[in-house]
Amino acid sequence: MKSYKCIIIDDDEIDRLTVVSYAKRFSQLNIIGVFENAEDALPLLESNAIDILFLDIDMPVLNGLDFRKKAMQVPVCIYITAHPEHAVESFELDTLDFIVKPIKLDRFTQTMSRIEDYMELKIKAQLFESSIGGDVIYIKEGFTETKVKLHDILYLEALKDYTKIVTSTKKHCVLTSIGNLLKESHFQSFVRIHRSYAIQKQYIDKKMTNEIVLNNGVLLPIGRSYKDNLNF
Structure with missing residues (x-):
């Protein structure tokens, strides 16, 4: 099974740990970094070929939408947010999926299925x-x-x-x-x-x-x- 490098960014500790725990259930996900703010994650993009972003939107200093604009080379972006009003704007930034908090395991599993389908399509x-x-x-x-x-x-x-x-x-x-x-x-x-x-x-x-x-x-x-x- 192919492995995908991912990073997780969320300024809410409980939500961040929840995403980490769900991601660890899927052996194909290789968590490269976990961050409480988007600015700290920027250097990692320069030194690693990241496959997947799991991003919150409403974060201080650098929000998830602006971070995505700096990370358009990453093929898959998944937004996990408490603000559904950002959905339309997020999909203009090449978003694969948009999850509204509170995040549940079955919804995360659906997202993983979409990721697998998309990665398979890229290969074929x-x-x-x-x-x-x-x-x-x-x-x-x-x-x-x-x-x-x-x-x-x-x-x-x-x-x-x-x-x-x-x-x-x-x-x-x-x-x-x-x-x-x-x-x-x-x-x-x-x-x-x-x-x-x-x-x-x-x-x-x-x-x-x-x-x-x-x-x-x-x-x-x-x-x-x-x-x-x-x-x-």
């Missing part, structure tokens, strides 16, 4: 190819091409500049953002329900206030700014 670097006939796309996987029927796709999941294409039998990965993918004419039947997800309405089994359930049992979140997209 699969490319989105052209469609044929309007209802089929081809996805290049190594030296082979896989044909995927559009009506077999349950949902799309954003992972920074990659997109995961999920069918009932397999997950494919393409090197294009979900926003660019949805601009393609072949994906006009997809509806954005969250910053990270887009679905086809015919696969919705149940719609709740903040979540939808697909007919295969998968539960997906609904973003506040995307709720109007689900008016039937």
